[in-house]
Amino acid sequence: MECPKCSNAMESRTFKEVTVDRCTGCRGLFCAPDTIEKMKGMWMTEAVIDMGDATVGKEYNKIDDIQCPECQVAMDKISDPEQPHIWLEACPQCSKVFLDAGEFTDIKFNTVFDRYRDWRKGKRA
Numbered sequence: 001m002e003c004p005k006c007s008n009a010m011e012s013r014t015f016k017e018v019t020v021d022r023c024t025g026c027r028g029l030f031c032a033p034d035t036i037e038k039m040k041g042m043w044m045t046e047a048v049i050d051m052g053d054a055t056v057g058k059e060y061n062k063i064d065d066i067q068c069p070e071c072q073v074a075m076d077k078i079s080d081p082e083q084p085h086i087w088l089e090a091c092p093q094c095s096k097v098f099l100d101a102g103e104f105t106d107i108k109f110n111t112v113f114d115r116y117r118d119w120r121k122g123k124r125a
Contacts (some may be wrong), residue, residue, distance in 0.1 A: 030069055073093050
């Protein structure tokens with residue numbers, strides 16, 4: 001499978017009972033929404049799974065017209081319902097989502113600063 005953002009190979013990574021596909025280049029993550037929910041409740045998943053540079057992830061976040069690496073269909077542009085400043089891509093067929101490097105860590109830790117970013121950045125158009 002090829003990364004929809006940087007075209008490098010995606011590799012499966014397992015931590016405890018969850019498995020995600022992670023890009024070997026930009027370190028973006030591709031997984032099911034329920035996997036994200038499981039990882040949010042697990043200790044240290046952000047350090048083991050979301051180990052990419054958030055600054056690099058922010059640059060790749062600008063690329064949002066992408067194809068699902070699994071289904072090869074255009075992914076929908078969505079934002080995290082709890083933190084609208086986090087912009088993701090979701091496949092309308094398989095329902096999996098793509099998170100740029102650093103986005104899972106941001107999803108896991110909802111801070112006061114995140115609420116400010118939500119207000120400043122606004123919802124995804």
